[in-house]
């Protein structure tokens with residue numbers, strides 16, 4: 001499967017085209033809209049989220065609630081567009097209009113794509129960069145991921161995402177709770193954490209950062225259960241599914257690191273406390289007695305839950321501005337800010353869940369016959385039975 005996205009943050013709409021979904025799979029706009037709304041929630045977001053009410057329209061590839069096997073085009077309109085029509089206007093500017101409608105952005109913001117993007121594409125107006133590098137684009141990545149999640153749910157793969165750390169405050173999730181309970185907790189928490197004991201502390205940290213004109217980051221975790229064993233491959237670097245997940249996570253705006261299973265903790269532990277012992281019984285088939293490697297060995301799924309974490313840096317736009325240089329005058333300035341999120345970690349957890357879902361769905365579609373949804377689902381069931389008794 002593949003998808004492209006198009007759209008500027010303050011343009012009329014965002015678009016994505018999804019390709020490779022099996023034909024005959026149920027899909028409705030509501031499957032997508034629920035996740036779009038989840039991405040908009042979360043403590044620490046700025047004023048833009050009060051303007052937008054993200055909903056997807058399915059423009060192609062689905063009839064009477066079933067996929068056709070042809071490309072699926074999804075559109076999400078930007079409500080904010082109406083405030084930006086002049087600045088974002090599609091028409092070329094006429095003589096003398098330049099100053100009136102087009103305030104050139106010549107001041108690159110530290111931590112953003114502005115300066116490097118301007119150098120790369122030769123834009124003297126850095127709005128041409130920031131409009132596309134904005135995390136507004138994650139809206140349609142979540143739409144794509146929601147369609148992937150629908151596919152996964154129909155073949156018995158379930159996902160949950162939650163916030164495990166904000167600004168050094170760590171959640172401690174009771175390992176005895178079920179995935180369903182974890183999901184409910186995260187869904188009902190303004191900071192999407194599975195640990196209610198640290199929720200208030202995290203919100204206080206966000207308030208404090210906001211008050212100080214600063215921003216904070218954190219760590220999110222995505223867990224996926226039900227993936228059959230043996231998906232992905234060890235034979236080539238670009239077929240390793242854990243590597244694809246890592247790339248997907250780091251591709252999210254502001255994500256700077258990724259861990260699979262215990263991740264960086266493995267560096268300080270002996271092998272006996274890192275590797276998961278293998279066992280077999282009739283009911284479960286092969287399984288691991290622990291899941292420290294987060295569901296992967298050799299770039300392939302083990303059949304155990306997949307556990308991926310990603311670290312998000314603090315939002316780069318700060319009300320307490322950082323120094324930069326104007327590209328026209330080469331003079332230093334301190335950047336002023338109109339609006340920004342102060343912490344988007346809870347929202348980014350939903351984005352992480354979506355990009356992981358896409359990679360898992362893609363891996364299944366690549367590995368199993370996938371023209372028709374009914375045969376695709378049957379093949380996955382067969383793989384589960386085969387792997388259990390192997």
Ligand SMILES: Cc1cc2nc3c(=O)[nH]c(=O)nc-3n(C[C@H](O)[C@H](O)[C@H](O)COP(=O)(O)O)c2cc1C
Nearest residue numbers: 112113133135253254315316317340341344347348
């Ligand atoms: C959900 C989400 C919301 C974000 N909101 C903002 C924001 O309001 N202000 C901002 O400066 N950066 C925000 N970012 C981060 C920037 O988009 C990102 O840091 C920037 O594009 C540079 O990319 P890089 O950090 O990956 O290098 C957000 C990121 C995500 C995932």
Ligand SMILES: C=C(O[C@@H]1CC(C(=O)O)=C[C@@H](OP(=O)(O)O)[C@H]1O)C(=O)O
Nearest residue numbers: 046048133134135136139253339340341
């Ligand atoms: C619009 C979204 O996030 C935006 C991501 C973002 C950035 O620089 O990444 C900057 C802000 O944009 P604006 O300046 O228009 O308020 C955020 O609101 C969204 O998540 O839907």
